[in-house]
Amino acid sequence: MARTALTAQRFATLGLAPTYGAPDAAGVSFRSNGKQVLHVKNGSGSSITVTLKIGKTIEGLSVTNPTATVAAGADKFFGPFNDNYEQPDGTDTVFVDFSSVTSVTTACLSL
Known part of the structure; x- marks a missing residue:
């Protein structure tokens, strides 16, 4: 399964009404320049675990x-x-996984 690719939605002086979408079971991905924030809403009846994928080795x-x-x-x-979270393919992409995606929505917001 492919990850859901999120497009960053920019904050604006007059306000931002973000659009949320359901993530794929494989998680989400988005391009990062260090100014992106991921908003996760869990509408389910159980807690979920969010895993932020480190893209580097030491x-x-x-x-x-x-x-x-x-x-x-x-x-x-x-x-x-x-940049520790950017995957090593040179595309500045961040990966985030979820233990469950049932009733979960996400939005990528950019400063």
Whole structure:
């Protein structure tokens, strides 16, 4: 399965009414220049785990990906993301995984 590719939605002086979408079971991806924030809304009846995929190794060793819990009915903002989260393919792409995507929506917001 392919990840859901999110397009960053820019904050504006007169306000931003972001559009949210359901992520694919494989997670989401988005281009980052260090000014993006991911908003995750969990509308399900159970908490979910969000995994932020580290795109680099240190001296050839993999780094443990950080995780965070979003409680049932809650939402959280993640980021902004530095270049440690960009995947090594040179596209400045960040990957985020979810333990479940049922009743979850996301939006990528840009400063």
